[in-house]
Amino acid sequence: MKVDSDRLADMFVDLGEVRAAHLVALSVGRLEELMEGLDLASSQVRPGDCIDLAGQIRTLGESLGLDSLSLAARGVSYAVQSGDATAISATMARLRRLALRSVRIAAELQHRSG
Secondary structure: OOOOHHHHHHHHHHHOHHHHHHHHHHHHHHHHHHHHHHHHHHHOOOHHHHHHHHHHHHHHHHHHOOHHHHHHHHHHHHHHHHOOHHHHHHHHHHHHHHHHHHHHHHHHHHHHHO
16 A cells, blocks of 8 residues: 655644644544445446545545555546446455555554654
8 A cells, every 4th residue: 555654744833733633533534434435326226426535535535645545536436437346346445455554554643743
């Protein structure tokens, strides 16, 4: 998983350890909500909602320096736009795996920050 460690470090320096850890916790909660919404939209074949939710996940990933998560969300958007069911399934699976890793990374950051 590709993480922009400089972006994360800057966030912790700029905000302070406690506030940055809190922001990461809030972001992880939001990521979980967005993933649930994306799974639901995908299962109900709502392409517009899928593209919107994937875009929100991409933005969230970028803001936290989670580059792989952001790229995977972009892949989901492209797959949904193509209408290729196999591509959608594959990119969604990749995004789910990276979202889970992102949650683990965030938990580790919170653990380290105290």
